[in-house]
Amino acid sequence: MHDETKLIKQAVRGDERALSELLRSNYSFLYQYVLKATMNKPLAEDVTQETMLKAIERIAAFRGKAKFSTWLITIASRLIIDRARKTEREKKWLQDALRAIRFESLQRMDEWPEALEALGGLGSEHRIPVLLKYYYGYSQEEIADMLDIPAGTVKSRLHHGIKQLRKELTDHEEEQNG
Numbered sequence: 001m002h003d004e005t006k007l008i009k010q011a012v013r014g015d016e017r018a019l020s021e022l023l024r025s026n027y028s029f030l031y032q033y034v035l036k037a038t039m040n041k042p043l044a045e046d047v048t049q050e051t052m053l054k055a056i057e058r059i060a061a062f063r064g065k066a067k068f069s070t071w072l073i074t075i076a077s078r079l080i081i082d083r084a085r086k087t088e089r090e091k092k093w094l095q096d097a098l099r100a101i102r103f104e105s106l107q108r109m110d111e112w113p114e115a116l117e118a119l120g121g122l123g124s125e126h127r128i129p130v131l132l133k134y135y136y137g138y139s140q141e142e143i144a145d146m147l148d149i150p151a152g153t154v155k156s157r158l159h160h161g162i163k164q165l166r167k168e169l170t171d172h173e174e175e176q177n178g
Helices: 002-012 016-038 041-061 068-107 114-120 124-135 140-147 151-177
Strands: none
Touching (some): 002 041, 016 041, 016 068, 041 068, 114 124, 114 151, 124 140, 124 151, 140 151
């Protein structure tokens, strides 16, 4: 721990090498925590990277009242909570938007398309690639470029999104007929 204390003092004073060493030595510990907290590998990777960036930005404010790893976990926990709140707001917005579309559709006496409702039940990480591929006709490579994610990730999200849509539509059909 003596070495860490020395590194922290150097990092707070602006020593980039010391800060880099501190972050490198805490990265795996932090990532494992975030992975357990989010239960989502891509999200855990993003939050861990964002935590590291925030630590770099705020190192001068670190006072050493807690261990460095505790400080990193505090930053990560706040980021996770902020993202969860944002996700909840997005879900509520989407539900409100779907309600409005449903209401307009009913006013026009159109039949409410179950597929659109099922699509609204997908998380944005799956809904957006499905929309881009199957509604707008973009290729997986184009979607990967648009979303700045690997083509393999697009393929996986499309697979999971379609699988979930099929399940939703099958469940809805069984409710209608049952």
